[in-house]
Amino acid sequence: MDVIPTSKGFPPVSRADARVLILGSLPGQVSLARVQYYAQPRNAFWPIMGRVFGVAPELPYEERLARLTEKGVALWDVCAQGRRPGSLDQKIDIASVVVNDIAGFLAAHPQTALVCLNGGKAGDLYRRMVAPTLAAWAPPSVILPSTSPAHAAMSFDRKLEHWRAALARLI
Numbered sequence: 001m002d003v004i005p006t007s008k009g010f011p012p013v014s015r016a017d018a019r020v021l022i023l024g025s026l027p028g029q030v031s032l033a034r035v036q037y038y039a040q041p042r043n044a045f046w047p048i049m050g051r052v053f054g055v056a057p058e059l060p061y062e063e064r065l066a067r068l069t070e071k072g073v074a075l076w077d078v079c080a081q082g083r084r085p086g087s088l089d090q091k092i093d094i095a096s097v098v099v100n101d102i103a104g105f106l107a108a109h110p111q112t113a114l115v116c117l118n119g120g121k122a123g124d125l126y127r128r129m130v131a132p133t134l135a136a137w138a139p140p141s142v143i144l145p146s147t148s149p150a151h152a153a154m155s156f157d158r159k160l161e162h163w164r165a166a167l168a169r170l171i
Helices: 029-034 045-053 061-070 102-108 120-133 156-170
Strands: 006-008 020-024 073-077 079-083 114-118 141-144
Touching (some): 061 073, 073 102, 141 156
Parallel strands (some): 020 114
Antiparallel strands (some): 006 079
């Protein structure tokens, strides 16, 4: 019987003045190998951020992060760690999940006005494991279409439309 190793996520990327927190589920294998959020070349996250905020996906990773945080956007994941064979969100072993301290993040970033959840699994994990721990003052959250290439049922343009509408107040 194969033992599935535990994947550990990354620290948050943010500035003190973050107004939006974008949460994924858990970094996939390519992201873990490159130690970068959304490193899978076919993931639509950076192309969407390029269209919404002008953070071109061709820029070096550190510059993309700097430009995104300048726009008031923070990145993190719901899961601090968990077991998952491969990169598909549906393969995350829920019993193995340890969630990040999102309540602590929100307390330290009181200007955060919106939590955007990148895909249904991030939304489900947030609803089940994080939302019950948040104080009544927690900002609203919205589940957006996954930017993962595994979510091929929706076109890039349609994903972009949803993300742009959710992030419109920051543009």
